[in-house]
Amino acid sequence: MSLDKYSLKMPKAVYSGKDSLNRIPGIIHANGFTKIAAFTDKSLRKLGLFDLVEKRIEDTGLPYEIFDDLPAEPTYMAVQAVIDQFKTTGCDVIVACGGGSVMDAAKLASVLVTDEYGVKDLLDDPLQARKCVPVIMIPTTAGTGAECTPNAIVGVPERELKIGIVNDNLIADFVILDAELIRNLPRSIAAATGVDALCHAIECYTSNKSNPFSDMFALEAFDLIMNSIEKACDDPSALNEKNRMQIAAFYAGAAITASGTTAVHALSYPLGGKYHIAHGVSNAMLLIPVMKFNEPACREKFVEAWDRAYHGEETLNTPEEKSQALIAWMERIVKHLEIPTDLKQFGVDPADLDSLVEAGMSVQRLLVNNMREVTPEDARKIYQEVLK
Template sequence: MKQCQLTIPGVVYAGPGSVEKINEVLQREKAQSVLLFTDKAVRGAGLTKRVEEICSAVKLTVIDDLASEPSYQDVERVIDEVSVANIDLVIGVGGGSVMDAAKLASIVIGADYGVRDLLKDPTIAKKYIKSLMIPTTCGTGSEATCNSIVAIPEEQSKQGIVNNCMIPDYVILDAEMIRHLPPKVLAATGVDALAHVVECFTSNKATILSDTYAIEGAKKIFHNIREAYADGDNMDAKTEMLIGAFYGGVAITGSGTTAVHALSYPLGGKYHIAHGVSNAILIAHVMEFNKDACTERLSALCDAVYPEKYAETADSKADYIISEIKDVVAKVHIPTKLDEFGVKKEDLDFLVKAGSQQTRLLVNNCKELSLDDIRYLYEKLF
């Protein structure tokens, strides 16, 4: 066993009605001024209503106009709007982009650096404000990670800002927040969570600690995503997805995603393909490409998720996991060809160059990717 580390949120509340624990957080932090990050869709669906009611006892500032999958300029703009406020607690209620922005606010408000500076050197970050994350999807895992992903328009790509200071202090996992989640959003975010657990388990940086969360997350996601998508009233499956996504986020912090996420960033950055969808397009192809370098790991994952396959060969079990990934993507009706999103083959040179620059994640991949390998993987998407 090698030495390893796992940094996780300080307090996690889970279960029906756990959003009421906001009262406990406010009291514990002696918070008098709260900054709430959300978006208009989440707020319009009434998901922040109870949060706002609870926080009405203190000074509450709401930011709900953040762009979907925002650029670093978008995040800087909304943070600048409240930079002079005396904030005691930052709350993020929403999907990954909302929570990522809230986490950035917790380390930028009051600092002498900005988001642009963190893109150049994330090690300068320091936490200035405590944070509470409440996910309204079942996939990004942002409520558990030290990452914040922002688009960089001038590069037509995305980049992760990574620093342990962004680990949330509090997390609330309340399945009521995803009861009315649209199937399309459940599909995209759910496959994102699936990518997290599979990538983290096969990552070069996987550890005994990250493996524990990746395995448990994989069990919950593989066995529940199809059911949660097919039956929106299946709250047991949705609860399992919410917890599985959180476990995937913890696994990211201890291990890290790989080539699936690396190659998905240009698809989101230039073509604005939803993050979970771009991962869904890539994941089976990347795992097939990686298979000869991680057969034993995929086999071990199969043993954990599908113990009935235990007596089969490692090769067949690795193939079975990949086939299940393909089946999940098909069952939740995510398109898997780039031409359906307006991407053309003449864009390959851009994709290869942009994808190859995601070295933070590519170094985690169990198999080194040359430029020709990256081109091969993108070509598979047409």
Template sequence: MIKYSLKIPQAIYSGENSLENIKTIVKNSKKIALFTDKGIQGAGLLDNVINQLEGVEVVIFNELPAEPTCDEAQKVIDEFKTSNADFIIAVGGGSVMDIAKLASIAITDDYGVRDLLDNPQIGVKSIKTLMIPTTAGTGSEATPNSIVAVPEKELKVGIVNEAMIPDYVILDAIMIKNLPFKIAAATGVDALAHAIECFTSKKATPFSDMFALESLELIINNIEKACLNPDAMEAKNNMMLAAFYAGVAITASGTTAVHALSYPLGGKYHIPHGVSNAMMLVPVMKFNEPVCRPLLAKAYDRVVKNGRETTEEAKSAWMIEKLGNIVEKLEIPTSLKEYGVDNKDLDVLVESGMNVQRLLVNNMREVTKEDARALYLEIM
């Protein structure tokens, strides 16, 4: 028997009015560092959190760029170091939470973000964190991962250290009630990619399978309603849960070639992470299908109630077609041409994608340079 383990946040709160738990979580804190961005603050979402922090000193860090570089992350962390805060709350999407998690292990002057790129394990946690996601997608609230862009490599790189697993998480659907459609769609498909990749990963375990399958079922049966109907609060709550479950699956297993090949698209061309994953999702799953067919059939059995398909081949084909239908229904771009990328960029993309061996080794079917080239060509 193989060995496997699972590490998750120590406390997770969800459901109606779950933001009320903030008071109990921070009751012993004197000064709180609140990580967010100006878009979140401008939308009034931060007020939902600050209203729970009466009597506690709060310092706000809102100069957080979308898709941050390692140096931009370091700049925010350097500012945070001077705050003398004793607790971190992150209110935002993946980038906000990722930088907040980095801050929790980089408060020292002994090392910085670039040092963590080379050796993530030198990071030691020195301050507790609460994650409050404002998208239902990245799963950062559950993972030990922080993704930053490395400019000179034109690539996004994951810093992975178990010390970055958040201490507390609040999943309150009110935080995504008015999320713009494009962001809801892209982040929702990001969570979908997490779930299906982790379930079909070489490193999958009974723990990751449990969370990945539950996430898949929730996403496939809720994502369109949650994105298209601002008042569909039950569907939105289900998506918050699904994104978290998929994040737990990442922690226990790991994503595969979809994410590996999407990272250069974000790092070099600044394509939003969820969009780049949506582009690669169907091509990679079709590529993997011959070796993942039994798993895709099992996923079909979980997510489709009283389904008509009876063979593994048909069930597997249905699952891949469904992934494509979701991307299409949510109007997510599937061609690199929309971002000015063409065949002259192919060699660079292939080289960068093949460098993401941290994830490619998880893929059940080996991806060669020729395979990567063919996969990128499908979305040219």
């Protein structure tokens, strides 16, 4: 443990389990809210998923407006455009129903009912944001943990990067984790978003910023994910495993809040920003190469993670055996889930390596958390692993 100061910040209340969506009217009335802004996206409306939430919003008897003009993994301009529609409506609570993209936009809206600054200004100075409107988060993917973190991530096309805006005022107020919302999540999205949560757990556990608070959430999330992700993705009726993934994603978000992700997320940002590879997919690609690179520096932590999560019969004795077995297990999971692991199929050319390395190395906010120092040469080798 390298830090002697650490903290735990959380939403005010988290509801989960059967029919937890029914909590919506109670939360709204108990807090005296009078007009509701519902954030979602068009495909969730088309799928009828948002209807589950809208029904409970109708049950409140209060006026509401829907904001669904949000593309997946939006740029800061797309988020600002939705906020500009929202901020004149007088809504005093936001209900966000969606994946990380919708939740991040809702979080930014919650601090931007003002003309003093916009999303672009927060990219330069995130700490100026103050909470204006409380948020109820209802994730429809089990991955990002955005319902728990103080982060909002937006695309910045002029820098060909995705950038995280971090401010404690972005932490949601209420969270509802209802497995009905991820029951029909397509396997490929469940897999990529689930591996994103896996990355959050193992990166935070092996981060230079790890501490007793983050370790508690990161290890529990890791155990839950390693033992639930395959069934949750493969079997649409596995509601228990799906609920475990929701809880794990939330815990992994708590681990991010108390600690921080490392080189997987750092090197993944340019893949999202420049090549528009989905966040979970680019993390899944980099997870194993980065874990192999990190192994010598993180062995002790990998052994602890193995001891905590592995409940099988195999007996391993040496730290190196356990550490290698842990990486091999994660590799089997990524393979089983059939997440693409080759950058070439996304149009990345080996000639792009220089610019990728430069962009990845610019994410020092996260690279400094990595237990093994990452040099530009190391970053190049890691990218080369997925550009074969």
